[in-house]
Amino acid sequence: RALLLLACAVGGRPASRTFAPRHIASSARTPPPTAPPTFDDWxxxxxxxxxxxxxxxxxxxxxxxxxxxxxxxxxxxxxxxxxxxxxxxxxxxxxxxxxxxxxxxxxxxxxxxxxxxxxxxxxxxxxxxxxxxxxxxxxxxxxxxxxxxxxxxxxxxxxxxxxxxxxxxxxxxxxxxxxxxxxxxxxxxxxxxxxxxxxxxxxxxxxxxxxxxxxxxxxxxxxxxxxxxxxxxxxxxxxxxxxxxxxxxxxxxxxxxRLFPFISAPRFTLREFARRPSIWFWFTDGVPDIDWAWLQEVAPEP
Structure with a gap:
């Protein structure tokens, strides 16, 4: 029984000695994790x-x-x-x-x-x-x-x-x-x-x-x-x-x-928008301009 215990102890030592170095070596070979790139780096x-x-x-x-x-x-x-x-x-x-x-x-x-x-x-x-x-x-x-x-x-x-x-x-x-x-x-x-x-x-x-x-x-x-x-x-x-x-x-x-032509129309002034119903909605497409004096553009003085 004593010889059997001695054999087991002697046989287990190499395994324990070789296991630790291998574990340490494998962890040393593993590169450390890198941080993810900053957003919008590219x-x-x-x-x-x-x-x-x-x-x-x-x-x-x-x-x-x-x-x-x-x-x-x-x-x-x-x-x-x-x-x-x-x-x-x-x-x-x-x-x-x-x-x-x-x-x-x-x-x-x-x-x-x-x-x-x-x-x-x-x-x-x-x-x-x-x-x-x-x-x-x-x-x-x-x-x-x-x-x-x-x-x-x-x-x-x-x-x-x-x-x-x-x-x-x-x-x-x-x-x-x-x-x-x-x-x-x-x-x-x-x-x-x-x-x-x-x-x-x-x-x-x-x-x-x-x-x-x-x-x-x-x-x-x-x-x-x-x-x-x-x-x-x-x-x-x-x-x-x-x-x-x-x-x-x-x-x-x-x-x-088509539905709201004023969205895509060329740039217009507030007065122009008010006097041109044709650019308001699709169902006002054929409505003539409103000919009111106060809606007309005022020409700059020379």
Whole structure:
């Protein structure tokens, strides 16, 4: 019995001595895990740093990157900017779903007016928030990559300050905190300023293609329905421009080009819109212009 125990002990020692070194050696050969790449790293390559005296560019980048850090990683990955696929997109309902659920892309996704309405109405304008984020983020990175500077705060920097201000200010009002309404007003002013800036940017993009700027950006400051009119026009003209940037054929937009012609009409003044019923709706197409003196354009003095 003693000899048997001794043999077992001696036979077990080599196994124990060889097991530990092998385990250590195998773990040493395994490379340490690497951190996932930063979101939008591919888009940031080649973008120069802000110029020394360019405060607009510095502020826009800082606001975008700061607000980006307030979002959890899984959400940032889900809405991270990506390259547009090389193959043309699908059509029909499959194409609608692909565009409605697509994260921001470069070149930017063409989202026509009918698609924005079809996705926003059933979601009680919830999807429009995603549209706003995606559009601003696409324009932010496109501008950085083409001009080397940003004049907008992107999706994160445009939308999140507004959301945070409204949530915190609204909670403060419910709790009876004095001055909370100021935070809500500041958030509203921020998103409104971003909308004016978006219209300015759309005008620039259309002018780069040799087209007449289609929008009066200051109409965003006017009460309904004027602010809605210019907003719908922005959807249409940006969608057409994005389709051209992606090399896609414009498939048309029945909502903007037939049902509500004012959306796709060349730029018009407030007086011109009021005196031209033919561009209001599809059923007013044949209505003659209203010949009222106060609706006529006033020629500038020489």
């Amino acid at each position: 888009a940031a390559k080649g973008v120069p740093p802000p110029a020394a005296g360019d405060l607009v560019d510095r502020i826009c980048r800082a606001v975008n990157f700061a607000c980006r850090q307030t979002v959890v990683g899984s959400v940032r990955r889900a809405v991270a900017l990506r390259r547009a696929p090389e193959q043309p997109g699908e059509r029909g309902f499959a194409g609608f779903l692909a565009k409605a659920t697509s994260p921001p892309e470069l070149p930017p996704v063409s989202r026509p007016t009918w698609l924005v309405i079809a996705a926003s109405v059933p979601t009680l304008l919830g999807w429009y928030g995603f549209y706003k984020f995606s559009t601003e983020e696409e324009l932010f990175w496109e501008e950085l990559r083409t001009t080397g500077r940003a004049t907008g705060c992107g999706g994160y920097g445009t939308l999140l300050p507004f959301v945070y201000a409204v949530l915190l200010g609204g909670a403060g009002q419910l709790a009876g905190v004095h001055g909370s309404e100021t935070l809500v007003e500041a958030g509203s002013a921020w998103i409104l300023a971003g909308q004016v800036n978006l219209y300015r940017r759309v005008n620039e993009l259309c002018a780069e293609r040799g087209e007449q700027p289609p929008l009066y950006a200051w109409w965003a400051l006017l009460p309904p329905p004027i602010d809605l009119i210019v907003g719908l026009r922005q959807l249409h003209f940006l969608a057409k421009r994005n389709a051209a940037a992606r090399g896609e054929d414009w498939e048309g937009d029945a909502v903007a080009e």
